[in-house]
Amino acid sequence: MGGVRGAKGLEIIMKFQERSFLVKEGYLRRGDRKRFYPFVFEVPEGIGEIRVKFSYSPRILKNKEKNYQMIGGAIEEYVKDYPQKEKVSTFLTLIKDAYPLRNLLNLSLYDAKGSFVGRWDQNSERPVRVSSTYSSPGFTSCKIIPGFWKVEMETHAIVTEECKYRLEISSIQRTNGENFSSFKKKLINSSSYRDNKGWYRGELHVHSHHSDGKNTLPEIIEGTKREGLDFIALTDHNTVSGFSSIPMREDLLIIRGMEFTTYYGHALALGITSFIDWHSKERMRNINDIIDEVHSQKGLFAIAHPFCIGDPVCSGCTWKLRNIDYQKVDLIEVWAGCWKNRKIENYKSFRLWDKLLNRGLKVVGISGRDWHDVNERKSDGIPKTFVYADSLSEDEIL
Ligand SMILES: [Zn+2]
Ligand SMILES: [Zn+2]
Structure with missing residues (x-):
């Protein structure tokens, strides 16, 4: 059985069956930023594909005053030790580019041998798919070996008082006839060669x-x-x-x-x-x-x-x-x-x-x-x- 220790110390016991799920929800606060939260799950024999769905909300800080206050602090640090006086327009561009502040959480996935499989980035809420023949962008296709796999949540930025995350992992059973031995990593030496000085x-x-x-x-x-x-x-x-x-x-x-x-x-x-x-x-x-x-x-x-x-x-x-x-x-x-x-x-x-x-x-x-x-x-x-x-x-x- 795989034990999953959540951000708040909760223990969820789960085991994959056919299309069974790991669901983990939790809340993070500002002080939880720049940390790692591991979630371990057991993959039994006969699994052909793993799907990871991850979302969090809110995505942005809505409070205007808080935004300006926090952006102001970052700009102060940014211009420190710059000897020239800057134009007001430079600061306005910096504020415009920064507004509104965003939460930023990511996930890394590791297989049962501890090898890195891929990274979920913030742009997509669609489930990530990994199998021996296919992988979503950010991930590398790999054999779904049985054992304890791990998802590690990275909390790059938490700008809101509270941020709720939801992680859902599901598995698809291996279909008959799928041939794992066909999996080979492509290796290249160089993508181009032009012999001119x-x-x-x-x-x-x-x-x-x-x-x-x-x-x-x-x-x-x-x-x-x-x-x-x-x-x-x-x-x-x-x-x-x-x-x-x-x-x-x-x-x-x-x-x-x-x-x-x-x-x-x-x-x-x-x-x-x-x-x-x-x-x-x-x-x-x-x-x-x-x-x-x-x-x-x-x-x-x-x-x-x-x-x-x-x-x-x-x-x-x-x-x-x-x-x-x-x-x-x-x-x-x-x-x-x-x-x-x-x-x-x-x-x-x-x-x-x-x-x-x-x-x-x-x-x-x-x-x-x-x-x-x-x-x-x-x-x-x-x-x-x-x-x-x-x-x-x-x-x-x-
Ligand atoms: Zn870059
Ligand atoms: Zn960079």
Whole structure:
């Protein structure tokens, strides 16, 4: 029997039968943010598919006064140490973009061996499906092995007094004739190869519908053509489920990446081959161990938008992991997003980069558009990263 310990210590005993369910409901308060809530459930033999349905409400903070008060606090922190006087219009844009504040909960799913299966992002209330032959965006198809599986709820932001969540897990029995041995993970070495020495231009920070991006990979590829890019990095939040749909192309290199989206900062892993978790046993892992794991996969580690506006506007988006060993850092985003809107944080990022270089560290400055929608029509002040390389391949660009 699987024991499920809820956020308030409730114990629910359940066992799957044919199409049986685990239902867990609970309430979270503001103080419950930045925590992990594990729900363990037992999957018996003969299950062909697992479905996870998750929802929470309210999604937004409705109280106007509370919104302005909390947004004001985040803006105060954001402009701190910026030496120039800013125009009122800059503050009005920041408030407009932040309003209303949002709750943000996510789920990670692990199989009976403890392997990561995928991540539920906030955009969809449709049930997530995982089987050996199919998986919803954000998840990787895998054999449904019997044993104790785990869902871990991540409470990135809770801005309302109370937030009610509902988790529902159901299973579908294996149908006769389904052949599990046919399951094979697709592995690719590089999605493109162009054997010319020269400057290549790209975007190293792109989100797809595998996390909170608006576009599928084919749509992103169309968008990159319009922008004249040679390479992009697919960097979905805490998942690599998009890797299996990266096509081989001659005109575009798609680098395998991921954005570590932690409670205390975001970072890109570029050129990795498999998923790297940022938390373990309901705690955040030490950031230096995470970087070592990126390097062991021959990937590069980049701090993303280090001075982005933070809690509770963009929860966890400001870099606060002070114990990081900067000697291990390969890259840093010094130009995040559109210059006009984000020059305050970019100024601070340049200053940090300068400080690191003066310490003799070999950290490379890069840009990151943090692309979530390739159809947005913004071209003013949008950066691109240029790389001089012997050829257009993942190894050479990185
Ligand atoms: Zn980010
Ligand atoms: Zn991002």
